[in-house]
Amino acid sequence: MTSETGNQGSQIAQIFASLAKHSDLLSMALDGPVETGNREQNKAIDALVMVNALKPYEEGTYRLNPRLRDFISDHLISYNAFQALTRVKDRVHQAQAQWSQLQALRQAGATADADRLEWALDDTVTDIDYAIERNLTLLNSLVSTQYGNVTNLKAKLNQNLFYGREVDACMTEMNQVDSIVDLISAEALNAGILSVRQLINRRLGSKLLNWRVQLKDAQAIISKRLFWQRKMERRLNNLAKSVLWLNQHKTSSGIEIDVDTSAPIAIFKPVSIKVKPHLDVRDKDPVTWDEMVTSIAKLTKRIDRSLPAANAKAAQPVLAAEMAEIEIILTAEEFMLDQLTAELLDSDQTISLCEWKSDKPQLNLISDEEWLLYASGQLYAQGFFVRMAIDDEQDPCPINHRFYDFLVTCKTSSNRIS
């Protein structure tokens, strides 16, 4: 056994020595397949193929062992696009089968086989631990860099969808791991195999809660991005449909939709309230005063209307010419009125217009009534005191005054015809 272990140890050391010796070729193989070339390269390829570090791909072409690639990717935290998460359910079934067999071997007393199987179960549990940690590292690196392993937005969105499903599968497997941990832990306690109980609780049980939290966080981010993605798709869809409608309904000016108070506030345009400050002319603050003076200076100048016009026109001379005298021809009534006026001015007596007319043959052509109305008005206008001679002073209801004459005197103290 010791010699076997020693041989195995030296073989493993040789494998790592070979890998170290040809590390340059391994670095090249990480980026893509390597081809046979010069003698030195061919020798290196042969050595790596011997230790299964390189696998034949095509004629003369070799690729890095996928397990080695995974190991290096985990170290570099660099993953390919759409790299699936490691499934652990097979390992969970394996652990369950190993445990069942371990129990049977312990009961049968096959200690050596039981010990080996316990070591294999340890290996399986460690594998499950490692796989889940690797899945979480992969998810965190992709989600935190927003799928930085691709640049195209569409690819990013598709990866988001892909890993959304992967996370759902992971959550289901986490439940399976939880179940197997409870089962093995309880059965190991009953069977008295405390080493297995300690193994399962330390490696898996104690980490489950943290794993679930990390997985849920990643799920939340992915879901949020999925929701955002759906929202963006809907927005672009709405935009495209709206423009299509505009192009296809050229005679339609708009859309009739009932809008009520329950409509979302976002569709109501913001209110605009114009605010215009004014100067406080009573403010004596120097700043305000200066501002006021500046504002006034901007006003248009007042036009001073007191000044004479610059080009005032000279007064137009009036040409006077001799005009022929116009002979005033008076009518008989006008001539006689002038005589009466002269008589009134010469004496202070009261003259009766009818009596005065009676001996004036020049007034025979007009009636007494015409003479009275004409003369009274003219004399009154000239300022004489004119008085009606009323006949029926005893009339109890003097609505209309009936007069038969006017009495005129030169006194002009009253301007009323009485």
Added chain:
Amino acid sequence: MIANLLQNLLAGQYICPVAFQDDFDKLEKASVRSEVNAWLAKLDMRLARLSDTGAYFMARSVIAAQHCSAVKEDLLKYRDVYGPILLMLNHIRQAKTEGLEFSPGERIQIAELETGIIENASLAAQLRQLYGVIKGITRDATNRTYLKRMMEHLREDGFVVLSNAQTESYQFTGKIDHIHAVLEFISEHEAIVGLEVDDQAHDGDTGDLFATAELSHD
């Protein structure tokens, strides 16, 4: 301290981190939001938001029937009110080769749009059809001038800001979410129906009920 913020709200601006970085940062504090709301309440207004993370704006405290009528009127004049912006955004969507989400903060470069047009001749023809839609453009202007004027039109309407004059790079502002909200509202009322609707689940579909419409003209 919040004087500038209040003035911008009164002016009807959408306060987003792209167009109004400082004001937006202030509004992220609960104390400032409370103070602004108390001040706006005296005007029968309130602080509203386009979404949970969207731009802030001033809205009426109580939406009355006449306000609903105003929105209805805008929808009846949909072609005039929203048409120009939608046509320009759709052109950008088609010209930009890398996926665009039309989200606040997203960048667009005129050079990218021009590249898209060079690679797709039909896009150039579609761009010319925006004559009459884009403000201040002449019919014989070059494609680049069309694109520049289109981006300036969007900037003047408040949908983008010029983030880098040298690279002619623009960024969408929070106001773009208002357009999305209107389109979503119209879509929910099934006022605009797509030509073809793809009901089949695609790879990667986790069973969500959203249907992706495939449009023949794309």
